[in-house]
Amino acid sequence: MTEKEFKVFHHLSQFVSDHKKEFVEKVLSHRTHHVTVVLEDIFQSQNASAVIRTCECMGIQDIHIIEMISKYEINPRVLKGANKWMDLHRYHTPGANNIEACFSHLHDQGYKILVADPDEDGASIHDIDVTDSKIALLFGNELRGVSPYALQHADQKIRIPMYGFTESMNISVSVAICLNSLISRLHASAMDFGLSEEEKNYIRLDWFRKIVKRSDLIEREFLRTIQ
Incomplete structure (x- = not known):
């Protein structure tokens, strides 16, 4: 933080109540870059918004949004303002391979990219080592699933164990289950993931x-x- 930014922060702090400051510190103490979520071509605004809201509730600071075919849209009634407390990284350059750009950025940042796929050959989300490396969870399009490129270039496939006739869950539910599994184990570990x-x-x-x-x-x- 520059000296000017530091001065601005302290000036603005005069207009923030002590109660709000305490709440900010409480939320910050649980925020993490260790786990992030990647959304690939999500076309239903309520789904994208529900995922972002879930991520914010679970302490995730970053979400990466890939737009190859579908444009990212929000649903304010579902989102409840959750996006303003997070950093959204959008990959939507026309004519470019935005999946490749996202993967390259994540790998440069030290993330292991895990693609959510219902096939049985994927590892259970509950068996993933949360302390091994930073984790980027990728979830695909609601109808087509994860793209062939993402499946081919990801570091690992993961799945949520299911025991019914239905082969898949709503994306926001899937994200919630995966994050609950990973974040709960992070909090239970001795790792400094903040x-x-x-x-x-x-x-x-x-x-x-x-x-x-x-x-x-x-x-x-x-x-x-x-x-």
Whole structure:
């Protein structure tokens, strides 16, 4: 965080109640980059929004959205504002292989990419070692499932054990089950999977800007006084 950003943060903090600050710190203490979720060509806005809301509730800070065929849309009634507390990374360059771009970025960041697929040859989500490496969970299109490219280039296939006649679950339910399994075991482990102090500082500033009403005007006036 730069000196100017540090000063802006402390100025905005005057407009945030102690109760809200305590809540921010509580949420930040559980936030993680260790697990992230990737959505590939989700076309129903209620599904994408439900997934984002679930991820925010589970402490996930990042979601990666691949748009090859379907454009990412939101449903505000389902989302409940969850997206404003998270970092959404969209891969939607026309004519480009946005799946490849996403995979390359995730691998550069040290993520192991796990593709959710109902086939029996995938490993159970409950057997995944949560401390082995950072994990990116990819979920495919509601009708077609995961793309052939994603299946071929992912590091591993995972599945949710199911015992009924129906072969698949709604995507938001699948995400919730997978994250509950991984995050619960992370919290039970001795691993430090939380954010660094520098990462927390940037997120605090971003959140304070969203919490404080008319923060843009307040910040602009404050910067005039220190220039």
